[in-house]
Amino acid sequence: MAKTIVQEFTKGLWEEIPPFRLVLGLCPVLAVTKTVANGVGMGVAATFVLVCSNILVSALRNIIPSQVRVPCFIIIIATFVVVVELVMQAFTYPLFLQLGIFIPLIVVNCIILGRAEAFASKNGVVASTADGLGIGVGFTIALAVLASLREVFGAGTLSVPFSDTVIQVFGPSFQPFTFMVEAPGAFVCLGLVLAIMNLVGK
């Protein structure tokens, strides 16, 4: 392998940051980024599934016959997703209610299946862990950035992940720009962030 473990990790943070560079997994990205708390919760859940599935897929890569690799990956991924769903219900119930259907939908999130197929099934456990962590953290950061833009301008608040605290960013006279928290606002916001990233990356 040409890349070191550190490089495998850091590539997920900028070079291959999922929603912006790979433009994968947009469904949760657009749907759950109304508030920072939801976005980060989703990111953490997806990261957990991604890291665990990457580890298992790379550990089992020589056992799994290539003809049935996709069903095998799906079994692994679906198992971890249900684990996350149950744990979330047990410990962060309000967040579970907020994210709703998007938790089970992590099963079909193409980032996770994509990393299992493109990376973990061809690389060792350590490299796959680093890759999963990097992509997962990148995904979480992307969700947090998008969600904070949308929440601050769309609702004038900033919710702190994993607590009930909500910070009022602007004064009481603030008129919420509700377009931002609606679906089209998500697309516009994503497009603007992509444009800025391309500008900076040049």
Add this chain to the structure above:
Amino acid sequence: MRDIIRMIVVLGVMSAVSGVVLAGVKSGTAAKIEYQQLKFVKGPAIKMILQGCSNDPIVDRFKIQDGEIEQSFYVGVFDGKANAVAYETFGKGFGGDVGIMVGVNIETDQLLGIGVTTHSETPGLGSRAKDDPSFGAQFKGMSINKPFKVKPDGGQVDAVSGATVTSRGVCAGVTDSAGFYKKLKPQIIEQAKAFAK
């Protein structure tokens, strides 16, 4: 042929392992999930009714089998005595069943208050039975042994304005619940004793 057997074995073993893991996680989190659901769905109503109790009524709960229905009771401890219970009952509202949490002092049979838990009433009208605390507060101190009626029906309860049907449903639900409360009362007193501190 060997390839096919290998595929079947690998997939079969993985599915089995996954099943075992999920069953384990499910049973490990079941109690916690039940508690969370109670806390966030029924918790607000229970807390309001059993205000000032020194225990956590969602932890201190018990169930009594009444015919085919299993009724849950949430115990409130006041001054070291487990003398209050809250339970859920249902009344017919305007848009469907209205879930009502009823708190009763088991020594005096007086209501401690009621609170609406789940409903599908008209937002802004019937939903005020849940959102407006003054409606539920009226029930405080009334005896459970008398039927509850709204004022237009010759009763003692002020209906939520614009939501007479909902208010009537709530009153009927509370009145109905008096039936099983009285029937189960000896068991309730027996079970509640265990929670006194």
